[in-house]
Amino acid sequence: MVCHKKKSVISNEFVVKAELDVDTPASEQNNNIANISMTKIISLASTQNGILNQKTAQRYPKVSSIQIQGFTAQEVLEAQRADSELEFVIAMLKSHVEKPPFSHVSGQSSVIKAYWNMWEQLELVDDVLYRKWFRLETDEISRLVMAPKKLRQKILTLAHDDVSGGHLGITKTVQKVRQRFYWVNLQSDVTDWIKSCPICCARKNPPRKNRAEMENIRVGEPLERVAMDITGPFPITKFKNRYVLVLMDYFTKWVEAYPIPDMGSCTVARYFCKEFISRFGVPRIFLSDQGPCFEARLFQQLCDLFGIHKTRTSSYHPMTDGLVEKMNHTLKNVIASYIDEGQTDWDEWLPFALMAIRSSVQETTGMTPNKLMFGREINIPLTLLHEPLPSSPPSHIEYIGKLQDNINKAYDIVRGHMKTQQKRQKVNYDLKQSGKPYKENDLVWLFTPRKKKGLSPKLQKFWVGPYRIVKKLSDANYMIQLEGSLAKRIVHYNRLKIYVTPHPDRTLVKKPIISPPQRPLSSGEGSETEDMSNDESGNEEGVFDQQPKSFI
Secondary structure: OOOEEEOOOOOOEEEEEOOOOOOOHHHHOOOOEEEEEEEEEEOOOOOOOOOOOHHHHHOOOOOOOOOOOOHHHHHHHHHHOOHHHHHHHHHHHHHHHOOHHHHHOOOOOHHHHHHHHHHEEEEEOOEEEEEEEEOOOOEEEEEEOOOOOHHHHHHHHHHHHHHOOOOOOOHHHHHHHHHOOOOOOOOHHHHHHHOOOOHHHHHOOOOOOOOOOOOOOOOOOOOOEEEEEOOOOOOOOOOOOOOOEEEEEOOOOOOEEEOOOOHHHHHHHHHHHHHHHHOOOOOOEEEEEEOHHHHHHHHHHHHHHHEEEEEEEOOOHHHHHHHHHHOOHHHHHHHHOOOOOOOOHHHHHHHHHHHHHHOOOOOOOOOHHHHHHOOOOOHHHOOHOOOOOOOOOHHHHHHHHHHHHHHHHHHHHHHHHHHHHHHHHHHHHOOEOOOOOOOOOOOOEEEEOOOOOOOOOOOOOOEEEEEEEEEEEOEEEEEEEEEEHHHHHEEEEHHEOOOOOOOOOOOOOOOOOOOOOOOOOOHHHOOOOEEEEOOEEEEEEEEHHOOOOOOO
């Protein structure tokens, strides 16, 4: 076959040839699997005389032969005979013209009973068992080889693990297998095969991610628990600030935010000590993420000095500190509404953003942070629009007594309101809870979305494992240990998924080897017409018209 190509067209052509022994009789050739090989990659550059550019030839080397060893009809026949269930069905087909009564298979396995149910679709061709399969898309009936157990692993490897399989999902893999093969429980076997595929598990997320039940954090007084986080970076301001240090009290929802130039542990410790503790006092419990500035020895010594119990969130799970994470988002929204186009004055608007947030009613408490922290509301431009009713000023003692009563009443109301709101939030959150708890010694994958320099995160594998469950600390936290390692770590349940051990005989398919050209290119290979009729079988038809007799 001669393929004519026009000039000024760049094309890559993959010529797939069926290599059959010319000395082999035609009857035996029908049973031989074709050895498929990539024989050429032809790249034609746009040149005046049509000769292939040498630089282009170096960029597109020839591909070495890729052999796919398939099944001969004799191998399939012998494998079916070695399968006790298929052998029983074949013997039944040979001994019965009509469908035998159910009593003939009543004592057999469920697989044989399933084959008995599809009696009308079964047939023997040259002693090989097939199933007739009606394809809705083509309105045709095709024959599918009834795959014996011995051959199924290789079929699944080519349908899923091989480069032509692409590690696609369950539905696509099942459809690919059903182009040539069939067996009972095919869907289940494909599902198990893919669930135990190390490459798929390391790359793909489960259809429904595991989600633990919500664990509410209970507090009953101001500064019982304070959370801290750093948001940024932002454009550098004229005061050299680039980040915002955010602190929030869990009970009053009071928020403090300080513009800072860097995220160093000295800077964070200085603002926490001189700005927050000096004004509001020492919190009982301090919560932060695992940022380097919070995990530094300096910060730990500061907490020890003031008697603060330091806690931290589990890695890659910011929901533990969701209160301050949400406040970061609120602060950025407020500031973005007032800054200039250059975004370099955001630190000047930060105090006013805090004033607006503190004077607004918080949904969980039902009161403003100002009311709960100071026992009163502060004056804002809105309150000054109308003069208050005249009243005689109370004495200092009367004011203190009334203020204390108001604070105590407010705290009682907030405790009840927070309990109701947390219960409602937990019910709504737990509606989407999924996954079963893990037991000790279970093997799991760990989600680790750490980006690597020089690699695209869209192509990275973020699931690492297998890890072994060492101890269950709570419904949400587990202690795990990587197989072969002594180090242990505590992670959240949402970052885990079950690890299915692959079949011991399963081997990962490696990528094809691209080899350099075996000989220098001749001028004839770059001509305007390329002779593709070099067919070793002697057939004058094009290689794309050949239909080798094989099962793969």
